[in-house]
Amino acid sequence: MAQPLSANGAKKYAELQTAIAESYGVAVASQQFTVEPSIAQELNDAITAKADFLEKINVVPVTEITGEKVFIGVNGPVTGRTNTKTTDREAKDASALENSQYVLASTESDVGLPYAKIDAWAKFPDFKDRYSAAVQKRIAQDRIVVGFHGTHAALQTDLAAFPKLQDVNKGWLQQLREKAPHQVVAVGEAGDTVLLGAGGDYANLDGLVHDAKQLIDEILREDGDLIAIIGSDLLAADKAKLYTKQGDTPTEKERIESAQVIATYGGLPAYSVPNFPVNAVVVTSFDNLSIYFQDSSWRKQTVDNPKRSRVEDYNSRNEGYVVEQMEKMALIENVELVPKEPVE
Known part of the structure; x- marks a missing residue:
């Protein structure tokens, strides 16, 4: 028979719920809520910090689900000279005109932490930080997995069939295979x-x-x-x-x-x-290499699920992978x- 949370674990978890609600400015964290864009940026910064690779690339908030790439680079020379006595100076459009659109897809990162782990962490004064770090690190690693292994965005994903998250989204490599x-x-x-x-x-x-x-x-x-x-x-x-x-x-x-x-x-x-x-x-x-997320789309909920003897942290947002210059x-x-x- 599954064991419930210990008294100390339950106390720490209750304190965590209160802290989350206060941090995100909501009444309770156990009901799904929308994360304000400014706080969503802070949350993504924390996730990015959990992986060295993500800190090297771009993790960018955008306002729309589809749109023009943020960092369209210059793909040709722009320097020269004009005889303005006879010719007007003309700015050169050196940006890549093809493959300039991005598309985001609904993405869920739902992390379950067993009661045993919550109880083990309850004795530490930095319980809240350990909990947040565990959730954020898993999301960070999953973002990298999808970026390198994702081939398509399925209506419903199947982890058993696609253990490397191939069906979550089209990653950087797949976009290169298709577009170049x-x-x-x-x-x-x-x-x-x-x-x-x-x-x-x-x-x-x-x-x-x-x-x-x-x-x-x-x-x-x-x-x-x-x-x-x-x-x-x-x-x-x-x-x-x-x-x-x-x-x-x-x-x-x-x-x-x-x-x-x-x-x-x-x-x-x-x-x-x-x-x-x-x-x-x-x-x-x-x-x-970039990951775009819609800054107004992040939804979050943290619940106690005794049926599974675990605490569950639900996170969803619209997200996509972008190669800024395919060339x-x-x-x-x-x-x-x-x-x-x-x-x-």
Whole structure:
């Protein structure tokens, strides 16, 4: 039989409900309420702070469900000279005219925390902060998962069928596949995957990242802010080579483990991002990736559900993923490592 909240846990939870109601300016937190736009911004700032990657990209409030992208970049030169004796100066429209719209979708992030966890946290004076951090961190990680794995926005999502939240929304990679397929490589010369290693399509990650960079528009390729996001399996394989060569030296081993040995691939700063596909490489800039949310759409409710022996925190808003400039992003995916020859 499920155990109810302990007396101290129930007391702390009641205090939490009161604090939430006061923070959001509502009578009670157990009934669904609309979060004011200014407070919604603070809530999103707190969520963003729970993931290093989200702090590097744009998480932007907008007023409409559909509209023009916020950070449409300049995709061509604007500098020149005009002989004003004969010709009027003319401002150049260097923004990308295609793929300039965003679309948001209703998104729910409902977090259940078991009574046992609430009871365990009740003894700490920072109970409210621990509770908020747990909810916010899960929302932050889910946002990243959808951004890299989302393929469509289903009327009703199915976590069992799509464990990587593929049906929550169209993420950055899927939008690139659909709107700029010529900037996506998923099939290598050796077969139905891109092979990495001796005898494969690419001998090493440097060559692979270099080729990915060449898929980006020539005007944007040398902006100086491009980075490479590299899947953990590909990085792990490269680190394994370093361990083999230098891992017996304590100082070198420490540098390898702290990811300080190879800071660049193909001339670009390299990053490992949680929940990024393990066998893919993306070249873009951090500020080219955005998450938009409608600032007036956030709804929230916190309830005690004894039927499930847990506290439930319901959050919903209209949200979407945006590649600000499609021309400034390239993807090589389905990368497989060349099998090692058996040691005789």
